[in-house]
Amino acid sequence: MIRLRDVSFRHEGVRDDVREDNQGGIALRRLSFDVPQGGFRWLLGPSGAGKSSLLRLLHLAVRPTSGRMEILGMDMDQTRRAALARLRRRIGVVHQDFRLLPDLPVFDNIALPLRLQHRPEDEIRDEVLSILDWVGLRARATARPPHLSGGEQQRVAIARAVIHRPALVLADEPTNALDDQQASRLMELFQDLAGLGTTIVVATHNDGLVRRYPAHELELAHGRLVRDG
Amino acid sequence: MDGWCAMADRAASGRRASWSQARRADGLALRNAIPDRLLPVLVAAMAVLAAMALAGATGARVLSARWTTGAASIVTVQVPRPDDPALSAPIAAQPAPLSRGDAVLAALADMPGASRVHRLDRTELEALLSPWLGHGGGFALALPAVIELHFDRAGAGDADALAARLNARAPDTLVERNSLWSDRLGDLARSLQTCAILAVLIVVAVAAATIAATTRAGLGARRQAIELIHSLGATDGYIAGRFARRTAVLAFTGGLIGSLLALPLLVLLSHLAAPFAGPPAMATPPDASGWAGLLDALPLPLAVTLLSLAPAAALIGWLTTQVTVRTWLRRLP
Ligand SMILES: Nc1ncnc2c1ncn2[C@@H]1O[C@H](COP(=O)(O)OP(=O)(O)OP(=O)(O)O)[C@@H](O)[C@H]1O
Ligand SMILES: [Mg+2]
Numbered sequence: 130m131i132r133l134r135d136v137s138f139r140h141e142g143v144r145d146d147v148r149e150d151n152q153g154g155i156a157l158r159r160l161s162f163d164v165p166q167g168g169f170r171w172l173l174g175p176s177g178a179g180k181s182s183l184l185r186l187l188h189l190a191v192r193p194t195s196g197r198m199e200i201l202g203m204d205m206d207q208t209r210r211a212a213l214a215r216l217r218r219r220i221g222v223v224h225q226d227f228r229l230l231p232d233l234p235v236f237d238n239i240a241l242p243l244r245l246q247h248r249p250e251d252e253i254r255d256e257v258l259s260i261l262d263w264v265g266l267r268a269r270a271t272a273r274p275p276h277l278s279g280g281e282q283q284r285v286a287i288a289r290a291v292i293h294r295p296a297l298v299l300a301d302e303p304t305n306a307l308d309d310q311q312a313s314r315l316m317e318l319f320q321d322l323a324g325l326g327t328t329i330v331v332a333t334h335n336d337g338l339v340r341r342y343p344a345h346e347l348e349l350a351h352g353r354l355v356r357d358g
Numbered sequence: 359m360d361g362w363c364a365m366a367d368r369a370a371s372g373r374r375a376s377w378s379q380a381r382r383a384d385g386l387a388l389r390n391a392i393p394d395r396l397l398p399v400l401v402a403a404m405a406v407l408a409a410m411a412l413a414g415a416t417g418a419r420v421l422s423a424r425w426t427t428g429a430a431s432i433v434t435v436q437v438p439r440p441d442d443p444a445l446s447a448p449i450a451a452q453p454a455p456l457s458r459g460d461a462v463l464a465a466l467a468d469m470p471g472a473s474r475v476h477r478l479d480r481t482e483l484e485a486l487l488s489p490w491l492g493h494g495g496g497f498a499l500a501l502p503a504v505i506e507l508h509f510d511r512a513g514a515g516d517a518d519a520l521a522a523r524l525n526a527r528a529p530d531t532l533v534e535r536n537s538l539w540s541d542r543l544g545d546l547a548r549s550l551q552t553c554a555i556l557a558v559l560i561v562v563a564v565a566a567a568t569i570a571a572t573t574r575a576g577l578g579a580r581r582q583a584i585e586l587i588h589s590l591g592a593t594d595g596y597i598a599g600r601f602a603r604r605t606a607v608l609a610f611t612g613g614l615i616g617s618l619l620a621l622p623l624l625v626l627l628s629h630l631a632a633p634f635a636g637p638p639a640m641a642t643p644p645d646a647s648g649w650a651g652l653l654d655a656l657p658l659p660l661a662v663t664l665l666s667l668a669p670a671a672a673l674i675g676w677l678t679t680q681v682t683v684r685t686w687l688r689r690l691p
Contacts, residue, residue: 190589192691211593213691218591230385230583237383244384245592 131164131187131297131328136196138186156182158352159196164330166296169323171339172332173356174349180332181225183349184299187330188222189213201296201328218246221290225301225332227282229274235285236261236270242293260288263318279306287315291322298322300331304338316342385583386597388604391576397605398612400568401675405616405667406623408561413624415554416659422547433507433517435524436532437462440503444527458528459503465527466507469520474508562674569605569678576601577686588690598683602676609675613668620667624660 138157156179164170172180185191187200198205203216221242229238236257243253261267264284274282283306290298298319304312316338319329330347333339339346348356440459456464459477466475478486483501521533577584584597 188589190691211595214588214591214593216591217589220591222589228586228589230586232387233383233385237385240383241385241587242590245587245590245596 130166130199130202131162131330132197132199133160133162134197136160136186136193136198138182138191139194140182156352157186157349160354162347162354162357164328166328167323167326168328169319169344170330171344171346172330172349173339173346176334178349179352180349181301182352184222184301184330184332187297188220188299189217218242218293219296221293221295221298223283223286223290223298223300223303225305227274227286229282229285229289231273231275234271234273235266235277238274238285239288239292241289242295246293256292257288260292264288280308280311283307284311291318294325294327296327298327298329300329302333302335303331304333304335312338313341384592384600385587386580386600387583388576388580388600391580392572392601392604392608394608394611397569397572397608398615401565401609401612401671402615402619404561404565404568405613405671406620408558408670409617409620409624409663409667410627411554411557411561412663413620413627413660415551415558416663417627418547418550418554420659422544422551433509433520434534435462435466435505435507435520436534437503437505437524437528438530439500445529458531461527462503462524462531463505465524466505469507471509472507474506476506476508478504478506565609565671565674566678569609569675570682573601573605573679573682574686576604577683584687585690588687594684594687597687598680601683602679605679606672606676610668610672613671616671617664617667621664624664628660 136157137155137159139155160183172183174180182191186193186198189200189205192205201216201219203212208216230241233241239260240253240257243256248256258267258270261270264287266281266284266288269277269281274285277285283303287300287303290300300319304315307315312335319331320342323329345358346356347354437459441457443455444458444461463475463477466472469475483504486504487501517533517535521531524531524533588597
């Protein structure tokens with residue numbers, strides 16, 4: 130469950146000279162919206178609109194400059210540092226730039242969320258091998274991310290985001306390196322997960338995909354929410 | 359096409375693919391972040407320095423204990439005109455009037471706490487005075503009687519009360535406690551100890567600074583991985599603990615190497631120090647019990663020092679790294 134009230138965010142070190150074209154560096158202005166548990170949201174808007182910035186807020190990589198934000202039922206103003214870490218373990222993120230660790234094999238990259246939960250190693254192996262099958266990368270389990278194609282890296286990032294069955298999945302353009310068939314499979318996965326109660330927000334430029342899988346849309350322009358429906 | 363959710367739920371433990379390496383890789387790669395050469399070598403060097411400083415402190419403490427008890431436990435009594443008759447005894451009737459020297463000796467015989475009363479004979483007196491009066495004996499001067507009074511414990515015997523008591527029998531008798539010696543020796547020992555402790559503190563500070571710098575270099579090298587696992591929900595405690603265990607192990611290794619290197623040095627030092635740990639020159643030649651006591655006393659604190667070097671280094675490493683990493687992590691939200 131997500132609840133934002135008048136949330137603004139300005140990147141650190143960026144001056145607050147407010148300009149209507151959003152070139153002043155205020156990434157997000159007074160956003161208010163809710164996403165219920167198990168809800169699916171498309172996050173739309175032109176490049177630079179603030180989609181990635183909003184996702185960073187939602188996965189607690191940055192704190193709002195102002196406003197109130199509640200993630201998975203926890204109020205960010207009142208949440209202590211240790212609780213934030215616990216909260217992050219219930220969130221899965223597909224970064225726009227993947228953020229795989231280049232010196233760890235694919236297997237270990239995907240296993241990271243489970244290892245941070247101190248799950249038994251044989252259980253981790255089963256889970257990781259299973260999802261490697263699903264993303265079609267079992268044969269690449271020992272490869273390092275720099276030796277993978279863009280689409281393969283994106284599939285590793287997707288696998289890492291969902292391996293631990295998070296309560297909230299945030300995906301930043303998760304299909305931009307995938308072919309149509311892989312994109313469709315990913316959408317089916319998201320629908321399955323949402324059906325199981327996972328809250329999902331997907332930022333995308335892929336209009337075709339949005340048309341094929343119509344859902345509730347959040348649209349940003351110049352850091353403002355211009356559509357919620 | 360089968361969905362992953364359904365597939366994963368069926369994931370049986372029967373899967374035992376070629377992937378059998380059970381490694382706990384969390385991306386921190388601390389073996390690369392904090393290499394295992396430099397830190398142990400630096401810590402070993404500092405452990406040797408700390409061991410020598412601690413040996414100095416221990417030595418100063420043991421020697422000062424010896425010296426001050428040795429010097430303080432001697433009271434010198436000088437009786438001028440020892441052969442003149444003493445004043446009459448206040449108590450019992452004496453069969454014959456005693457000489458002043460003998461009267462003082464008799465009065466000292468039942469001193470509580472005195473282990474030995476020794477009147478220097480003519481030869482000893484001449485030896486004592488020869489630096490000033492030259493050899494040859496037969497001094498024209500009337501020499502006082504000099505009586506050495508040995509106490510078991512330092513500070514035993516009240517010199518003023520004793521002087522009053524002796525002057526009742528032999529006026530002009532001087533009682534001198536050798537406290538100047540012991541005070542100076544005590545001051546010297548305390549200064550040495552302070553220096554040694556200061557040296558240890560400096561070594562600890564340098565060790566902590568070295569470990570902090572190494573840790574910060576490691577944090578910088580693994581910045582990307584740390585930021586990632588932080589975003590995946592790794593706690594500060596987890597990350598700091600991983601780094602701290604690494605530096606603690608390396609510092610422990612360094613401490614161990616350092617104490618092995620310091621061992622021969624300390625043995626040598628304690629042997630060199632042994633002759634000086636006896637009572638000082640004024641006293642009688644060192645007796646067997648003093649030597650045995652020294653040999654018992656010195657090795658134990660040194661052994662404890664040596665044994666505690668590696669754990670102490672590990673503790674310093676662990677604490678320093680915990681603080682360094684947790685401080686560094688504060689930059690992350
Ligand atoms: N680290 C940063 N420091 C300063 N400004 C930033 C930073 N990251 C993003 N911005 C600015 O914030 C605004 C929103 O960026 P953001 O990345 O959220 O856009 P976006 O909608 O994800 O765009 P895209 O579709 O191209 O990914 C942009 O003007 C961008 O220049
Ligand atoms: Mg973006």
